[in-house]
Amino acid sequence: MKAAQDNLLASLDRDGFVLLGNPVSDADISELIDALEAVRQSACAPGMRNLLNRCDRVRIFALSQPAYDIASVLLGPGAHPVRAILFDKTPAANWYVTWHQDLSIPVKRQIDTPGYGPWSMKHGVVHVQPPANILERMVSLRIHLDDCQPGNGPIKFISGSHLNGCLDPGEITMYKTSQESISCPANRGDIIAMRPLVLHSSSQAQIPGHRRVLHIEYANAELPSGIEWAEA
Numbered sequence: 130m131k132a133a134q135d136n137l138l139a140s141l142d143r144d145g146f147v148l149l150g151n152p153v154s155d156a157d158i159s160e161l162i163d164a165l166e167a168v169r170q171s172a173c174a175p176g177m178r179n180l181l182n183r184c185d186r187v188r189i190f191a192l193s194q195p196a197y198d199i200a201s202v203l204l205g206p207g208a209h210p211v212r213a214i215l216f217d218k219t220p221a222a223n224w225y226v227t228w229h230q231d232l233s234i235p236v237k238r239q240i241d242t243p244g245y246g247p248w249s250m251k252h253g254v255v256h257v258q259p260p261a262n263i264l265e266r267m268v269s270l271r272i273h274l275d276d277c278q279p280g281n282g283p284i285k286f287i288s289g290s291h292l293n294g295c296l297d298p299g300e301i302t303m304y305k306t307s308q309e310s311i312s313c314p315a316n317r318g319d320i321i322a323m324r325p326l327v328l329h330s331s332s333q334a335q336i337p338g339h340r341r342v343l344h345i346e347y348a349n350a351e352l353p354s355g356i357e358w359a360e361a
């Protein structure tokens with residue numbers, strides 16, 4: 130058990146992502162889908178935000194086995210969920226994302242502090258870009274609610290790109306041109322754990338249908354100067 134946990138953490142630390150095969154039961158996936166579809170307002174949007182607030186089932190899931198245990202293994206005791214987003218690709222919203230790192234965190238209010246910024250507002254929640262050492266104390270779990278095969282626009286990663294902090298556009302280009310990306314298909318019930326700083330992107334789906342991924346971010350870092358984590 131301890132050896133398996135060490136291996137998981139070693140892969141995440143080396144590559145910036147790791148696939149966990151099928152830790153979520155079919156019953157939990159079905160319940161999540163039902164709860165998410167009940168709060169969904171538009172089939173044309175690429176996803177839904179603020180799900181820790183908007184969907185009780187997501188909040189309960191984020192705080193229970195297996196998700197909470199995995200986050201605790203990867204971040205240590207004190208890990209807590211801070212943001213949950215549903216990403217879906219459908220014929221009506223068949224989007225792609227270019228190579229990027231996830232650089233902003235949700236907080237309760239703006240308190241100007243050296244090293245923190247820019248500040249922004251996303252769907253009514255204050256966000257800020259913290260220093261890299263805060264993002265290094267975070268992990269995102271991508272819970273696959275549908276099979277996501279090569280034709281469904283799976284996420285791609287550039288392995289090891291999380292090891293050099295927040296990258297500028299020149300550094301991102303350097304990674305893109307000098308390193309092969311790794312596409313990460315997954316099945317319903319699988320979880321991909323990723324560091325926010327690993328470069329990731331995804332293409333449009335070639336096969337129409339749902340590609341629902343519940344993305345839950347966990348943190349285990351104190352913020353300075355009275356800045357407080359929000360739950361979004």
Ligand SMILES: O=C(O)CCC(=O)C(=O)O
Binds near residue numbers: 226344
């Ligand atoms: O689900 C995807 O394809 C990528 C989503 C994304 O850009 C992100 O997690 O920041």
